[in-house]
Amino acid sequence: MRLRIPPGVHRPRSDTWLLARAIHDTDLTGATVADLCTGSGALAIAAAQARAARVVATDTSWRAVLAARLNAALNRCAVEVRRGDLLGALGDDRFDLLVSNPPYVPASTDALPQHRSSTPLDGGRDGRALLDRVCREARNHLRPGGSLLLVQSSVCGERETCGLLEAHGMSAEVHARRRGPLGPVLRSRAAKLRARGLLGDADEEDLLVIRGRLAA
Numbered sequence: 001m002r003l004r005i006p007p008g009v010h011r012p013r014s015d016t017w018l019l020a021r022a023i024h025d026t027d028l029t030g031a032t033v034a035d036l037c038t039g040s041g042a043l044a045i046a047a048a049q050a051r052a053a054r055v056v057a058t059d060t061s062w063r064a065v066l067a068a069r070l071n072a073a074l075n076r077c078a079v080e081v082r083r084g085d086l087l088g089a090l091g092d093d094r095f096d097l098l099v100s101n102p103p104y105v106p107a108s109t110d111a112l113p114q115h116r117s118s119t120p121l122d123g124g125r126d127g128r129a130l131l132d133r134v135c136r137e138a139r140n141h142l143r144p145g146g147s148l149l150l151v152q153s154s155v156c157g158e159r160e161t162c163g164l165l166e167a168h169g170m171s172a173e174v175h176a177r178r179r180g181p182l183g184p185v186l187r188s189r190a191a192k193l194r195a196r197g198l199l200g201d202a203d204e205e206d207l208l209v210i211r212g213r214l215a216a
C-alpha cells in the first residue's frame with residue numbers, strides 16, 4: 001500500500017496494521033464496508049484491496065479526508081470519504097462490516113482533540129469516549145449478520161468493550177491479540193495512568209482486535 005501522510009494526519013502504527021490484517025483475513029468479496037476515523041485511509045484501502053464492493057470512510061478532520069482521498073487514488077481504490085462525526089457521517093446507510101481504529105489513549109481530561117490536532121489519540125480520561133459510542137451505535141449501521149472490527153489497547157478495557165457490544169445486542173470476541181511494549185504516548189503517560197489505577201506495573205499492553213457480530 002502506498003501512503004502519503006501530510007502534516008497533521010495520523011501515521012498508521014502497529015494497531016492499524018493489526019486491524020488491516022484482520023480485514024484481510026475476512027472474506028469481503030461483494031461486501032460493503034465503512035471505516036470510521038479513517039485518518040490516512042489505510043484501513044479503507046485495506047478493505048477495498050480485500051475486494052469489498054463499496055467502501056465508505058469517515059473522519060472529522062478535513063486534512064484526513066483529503067489525505068484519505070489522495071491515498072485511495074494512489075492505490076487505485078474506490079473509497080467514498082466523508083467528513084463527519086463517527087457513525088453520524090453514515091446517515092441511514094448499513095454495512096456488512098464496520099472497522100475502526102478510534103482515538104483510545106487515556107488522557108488527563110475528557111476534552112477530545114479538535115480536528116486540527118496533530119496527535120488525534122486522546123479518548124477521554126478512560127480512553128473510552130469514542131470506543132463506547134462505536135459499541136453503542138454500531139448495530140444501527142450494520143446489516144443482519146454484519147460485523148464490527150475494532151482495535152484498542154487492553155489499557156482501556158477489553159471486558160468493557162465486549163460487555164457493551166453484548167449489551168447492545170451483538171456477540172463479541174477477541175479476534176486478535178498482540179502483546180508488546182507500551183506505545184510512545186502511553187509510555188509518556190504511564191506514571192499518571194498508574195496513579196489512577198488504569199495501568200499495572202508492566203510496561204506492556206495487549207493490542208486487541210475485537211469483533212462484534214450482529215445475528216443474521
Ligand SMILES: C[S@@+](CC[C@H](N)C(=O)[O-])C[C@H]1O[C@@H](n2cnc3c(N)ncnc32)[C@H](O)[C@@H]1O
Pocket residue numbers: 010011012013015016036037038039040041042043058059060061064084085086100101102103104115120121130
Ligand atoms: C488514531 S487515528 C486512526 C487513523 C487510521 N484509522 C489509522 O489506523 O491509521 C484516529 C482518527 O480519528 C479521527 N477522529 C477523531 N475523532 C473523530 C470523530 N468523532 N469522528 C470521526 N473521526 C474522528 C482523527 O481525526 C484521526 O484521523
